[in-house]
Amino acid sequence: MAAEPRDRPPPEVRCQGLAKTYGDAGGALMALSTTDLVFEAGRTTALVGPSGCGKSTLLRLIAGLESPTTGSVEIGGESPLAVRKRAGLAMAFQDASLLPWRTVRGNVALALQLGRMPSDGEAVDRLISLVGLDGFEDSRPSQLSGGMRQRAAIARCLVTEPGLLLLDEPFGAVDELTRLRLNQDLPRLWEKRGTTTILVTHSITEAVLLSDRVLVFSARPGRVVADIPVALPRPRSRDSLEHPRFRMITDQVSAALMEGWQADAAQ
Numbered sequence: 168m169a170a171e172p173r174d175r176p177p178p179e180v181r182c183q184g185l186a187k188t189y190g191d192a193g194g195a196l197m198a199l200s201t202t203d204l205v206f207e208a209g210r211t212t213a214l215v216g217p218s219g220c221g222k223s224t225l226l227r228l229i230a231g232l233e234s235p236t237t238g239s240v241e242i243g244g245e246s247p248l249a250v251r252k253r254a255g256l257a258m259a260f261q262d263a264s265l266l267p268w269r270t271v272r273g274n275v276a277l278a279l280q281l282g283r284m285p286s287d288g289e290a291v292d293r294l295i296s297l298v299g300l301d302g303f304e305d306s307r308p309s310q311l312s313g314g315m316r317q318r319a320a321i322a323r324c325l326v327t328e329p330g331l332l333l334l335d336e337p338f339g340a341v342d343e344l345t346r347l348r349l350n351q352d353l354p355r356l357w358e359k360r361g362t363t364t365i366l367v368t369h370s371i372t373e374a375v376l377l378s379d380r381v382l383v384f385s386a387r388p389g390r391v392v393a394d395i396p397v398a399l400p401r402p403r404s405r406d407s408l409e410h411p412r413f414r415m416i417t418d419q420v421s422a423a424l425m426e427g428w429q430a431d432a433a434q
């Protein structure tokens with residue numbers, strides 16, 4: 168298996184006629200309605216919407232962890248499985264999914280081994296430090312809090328410098344102060360690399376602060392009800408929250424969420 172060359176350009180992600188129904192005819196549940204979407208190369212897109220509207224399902228379809236009921240996903244012209252095989256994409260999900268018998272350092276380094284990349288202890292320790300886990304390099308997941316485990320999972324994601332990053336509520340269990348710091352520091356890493364990033368979050372502020380574009384989903388079965396560009400200067404910081412356009416965009420996202428919710432409630 169070839170290693171992902173770190174200078175490979177970030178991919179565009181294309182979803183065509185993508186839909187997902189779980190279960191069978193006896194108890195079918197449509198999680199995602201037919202969706203056509205293009206995620207531009209090197210851009211960060213945030214997905215927001217009510218709980219259960221299919222955001223994680225979309226992310227899992229893009230990662231190749233679920234098969235679509237109809238339609239397809241192409242990542243730079245390749246299938247998700249092909250891209251995953253060569254460590255061209257990385258995912259951080261809510262449940263962190265670290266190997267319990269490995270230390271933090273071992274979990275982060277594992278991503279390099281799985282991607283058949285040379286071990287790079289310095290890069291591993293730098294990322295562990297960046298996510299604020301200095302001193303916990305040799306701890307096992309059971310010795311960490313939920314938020315710390317999430318941060319270790321993010322370090323594991325970033326260490327291979329993948330072209331595509333899929334983040335599902337990556338900061339959900341992290342305290343507010345750490346979340347603010349991570350919101351500021353981590354995007355610098357993937358912006359530097361120009362990574363295509365798709366992020367699911369329940370925080371409108373986080374969605375706008377981190378992304379170039381916010382897609383707002385209706386309630387289940389999820390469909391995109393608004394596609395809102397985020398034209399705020401980068402790099403972003405806490406000061407971006409004071410930018411006059413920031414408030415305007417978060418208001419737009421809130422209004423779209425409400426509209427999607429009202430339209431569904433009226434059906």
Ligand SMILES: Nc1ncnc2c1ncn2[C@@H]1O[C@H](COP(=O)(O)OP(=O)(O)OP(=O)(O)O)[C@@H](O)[C@H]1O
Nearest residue numbers: 189190196198217218219220221222223224225387
């Ligand atoms: N493996 C599965 N089998 C059956 N149903 C599933 C499966 N995964 C998700 N679902 C259902 O599909 C719907 C969409 O779930 P999904 O996790 O994609 O939503 P979400 O928007 O990410 O929700 P949240 O914001 O609460 O994380 C939900 O009703 C959920 O119960």
